[in-house]
Amino acid sequence: xxxxxxxxxxxxxxxxxxxxxxxxxxxxxxxxxxxxxxxxxxxxxxxxxxxxxxxxxxxxxxxxxxxxxxxxxxxxxxxxxxxxxxxxxxxxxxxxxxxxxxxxxxxxxxxxxxxxxxxxxxxxx
Amino acid sequence: xxxxxxxxxxxxxxxxxxxxxxxxxxxxxxxxxxxxxxxxxxxxxxxxxxxxxxxxxxxxxxxxxxxxxxxxxxxxxxxxxxxxxxxxxxxxxxxxxxxxxxxxxxxxxxxxxxxxxxxxxxxxxxxxxxxxxxxxxxxxxxxxxxxxxxxxxxxxxxxxxxxxxxxxxxxxxxxxxxxxxxxxxxxxxxxxxxxxxxxxxxxxxxxxxxxxxxxxxxxxxxxxxxxxxxxxxxxxxxxxxxxxxxxxxxxxxxxxxxxxxxxxxxxxxxxxxxxxxxxxxxxxxxxxxxxxxxxxxxxxxxxxxxxxxxxxxxxxxxxxxxxxxxxxxxxxxxxxxxxxxxxxxxxxxxxxxxxxxxxxxxxxxxxxxxxxxxxxxxxxxxxxxxxxxxxxxxxxxxxxxxxxxxxxxxxxxxxxxxxxxxxxxxxxxxxxxxxxxxxxxxxxxxxxxxxxxxxxxxxxxxxx
Numbered sequence: 187x188x189x190x191x192x193x194x195x196x197x198x199x200x201x202x203x204x205x206x207x208x209x210x211x212x213x214x215x216x217x218x219x220x221x222x223x224x225x226x227x228x229x230x231x232x233x234x235x236x237x238x239x240x241x242x243x244x245x246x247x248x249x250x251x252x253x254x255x256x257x258x259x260x261x262x263x264x265x266x267x268x269x270x271x272x273x274x275x276x277x278x279x280x281x282x283x284x285x286x287x288x289x290x291x292x293x294x295x296x297x298x299x300x301x302x303x304x305x306x307x308x309x310x311x
Numbered sequence: 312x313x314x315x316x317x318x319x320x321x322x323x324x325x326x327x328x329x330x331x332x333x334x335x336x337x338x339x340x341x342x343x344x345x346x347x348x349x350x351x352x353x354x355x356x357x358x359x360x361x362x363x364x365x366x367x368x369x370x371x372x373x374x375x376x377x378x379x380x381x382x383x384x385x386x387x388x389x390x391x392x393x394x395x396x397x398x399x400x401x402x403x404x405x406x407x408x409x410x411x412x413x414x415x416x417x418x419x420x421x422x423x424x425x426x427x428x429x430x431x432x433x434x435x436x437x438x439x440x441x442x443x444x445x446x447x448x449x450x451x452x453x454x455x456x457x458x459x460x461x462x463x464x465x466x467x468x469x470x471x472x473x474x475x476x477x478x479x480x481x482x483x484x485x486x487x488x489x490x491x492x493x494x495x496x497x498x499x500x501x502x503x504x505x506x507x508x509x510x511x512x513x514x515x516x517x518x519x520x521x522x523x524x525x526x527x528x529x530x531x532x533x534x535x536x537x538x539x540x541x542x543x544x545x546x547x548x549x550x551x552x553x554x555x556x557x558x559x560x561x562x563x564x565x566x567x568x569x570x571x572x573x574x575x576x577x578x579x580x581x582x583x584x585x586x587x588x589x590x591x592x593x594x595x596x597x598x599x600x601x602x603x604x605x606x607x608x609x610x611x612x613x614x615x616x617x618x619x620x621x622x623x624x625x626x627x628x629x630x631x632x633x634x635x636x637x638x639x640x641x642x643x644x645x646x647x648x649x650x651x652x653x654x655x656x657x658x659x660x661x662x663x664x665x666x667x668x669x670x671x672x673x674x675x676x677x678x679x680x681x682x683x684x685x686x687x688x689x690x691x692x693x694x695x696x697x698x699x700x701x702x703x704x705x706x707x708x709x710x711x712x713x714x715x716x717x718x719x720x721x722x723x724x725x726x727x728x729x730x731x732x733x734x735x736x737x738x739x740x741x742x743x744x745x746x747x748x749x750x751x752x753x754x755x756x757x758x759x760x761x762x763x764x765x766x767x768x769x770x771x772x773x774x775x
Binding site: 189191193200204207210214219242247250265273278284285287288291303307 | 357403404405410499503505507511515516519573575577578588632635636654658661662665666674688726727730734737738741742743745747750752757759760761771772775
């Protein structure tokens with residue numbers, strides 16, 4: 187197999203490639219933050235009565251909350267802020283399909299490139 | 312030992328210095344991870360309750376034991392800068408290597424961001440001055456540590472060794488100061504973790520807690536980034552990694568026991584400083600100040616190690632022309648990948664100012680879990696392409712393929728856990744990796760020299 191000689195990349199080309207990667211990184215990480223998609227869904231299950239007992243806290247727990255500087259009123263939103271785990275099946279299926287598709291593409295395309303590498307490396311000898 | 316930094320002779324290829332021993336490998340791995348005991352793991356309690364945080368501490372410990380076993384075998388055989396990147400390049404192929412390097416850079420840069428936020432918030436909380444903002448502390452942390460990394464790896468990891476050891480000892484001191492063998496005096500586990508509140512969301516909460524359970528140990532695999540800078544990779548890397556994992560398992564168990572015995576789970580799940588809060592609740596000013604300092608040191612050690620690792624992964628991409636070769640420059644005097652260090656600096660700064668702590672942690676975890684999924688498949692391919700006896704291995708891990716299967720299954724569970732809280736972020740990040748992979752495969756790969764990608768003195772892989 188003939189040895190592959192890559193083209194020489196110009197300085198402008200290198201700068202453009204760096205810019206592409208930087209923009210991609212910011213879009214991937216910043217966009218979910220900007221669109222408010224980041225973060226788990228929690229909501230406060232409000233209670234009318236705000237006593238330690240109503241909040242499900244025993245005397246030991248209550249004494250620690252007070253040591254930390256909380257009253258039943260100020261601790262209410264922390265204690266009652268709960269996750270509500272609901273499996274959204276369409277989103278789960280999309281996530282699974284995206285993940286599986288990504289890994290399948292990764293391994294198949296890598297294998298094609300790897301065969302070039304191995305052929306060139308070992309056919310040279 | 313004295314290291315003389317001599318300028319490189321013009322025209323010679325400048326290489327990284329081989330100056331590190333097993334203690335530095337331990338310091339790099341544990342230094343990156345130990346901050347997870349000081350913040351982050353406790354968000355697992357928020358997602359599933361205090362008992363869920365303990366269950367995932369053990370199960371995720373099993374995941375990372377598998378990671379350490381697999382990593383020790385592959386790294387002791389493929390000892391090159393870039394760690395898992397170099398492994399992927401030799402075992403799977405260039406596109407996978409490109410992705411793995413990006414996983415590493417994202418995981419470590421976002422971990423560095425989390426560390427800097429923690430450090431800034433901790434100082435602001437301690438100062439208790441109205442209007443004091445954490446931004447200046449965050450910027451100073453990232454810039455000073457980048458400078459330290461710029462100046463040399465030996466100094467960087469010597470600093471890491473000392474501050475990691477101090478932070479670790481503080482956890483041990485806290486543990487023994489609260490009479491862990493006696494319940495009721497200081498610790499009140501029975502009254503805080505009751506049958507009624509141990510698993511407030513049931514078993515779905517335990518699965519959800521996997522997401523932040525990863526934070527107990529995330530980054531231990533970073534030991535492999537030092538492969539080209541250790542004096543004896545085949546000995547130092549497995550030894551340093553396994554010793555680091557044992558150290559962390561002990562620290563995680565002590566941390567959970569003390570914190571769950573001192574705080575209600577609802578508070579434990581939201582605090583940014585579980586160990587510092589635990590020290591405050593003992594009523595001892597000495598312990599409170601010790602854990603305050605240890606929290607800062609753990610954050611510094613972790614950010615320091617993360618800059619080291621992310622820069623080496625980015626440097627490796629440039630050296631192999633997966634990214635512009637401009638990044639592959641080694642400083643002629645300090646022998647560090649200085650352009651990569653400087654390039655990643657503003658990215659870390661930018662995200663430190665726009666993301667909050669648990670978002671930055673989630674970004675880091677996502678890239679970490681993608682990488683562990685790769686590792687479970689990678690070891691299978693490694694054993695298939697070069698069966699035992701066909702090449703010299705520095706270390707051979709036992710019970711193959713059980714660790715790989717365990718690792719893969721736990722990764723699937725963790726993806727589901729991330730879906731339960733941060734599914735949109737997971738889809739966005741995988742979409743990014745997919746698009747950037749298309750860019751690499753159909754465009755950037757043309758600049759890569761094919762045969763040069765395989766540098767190990769091994770026979771042709773079986774099946775090729």
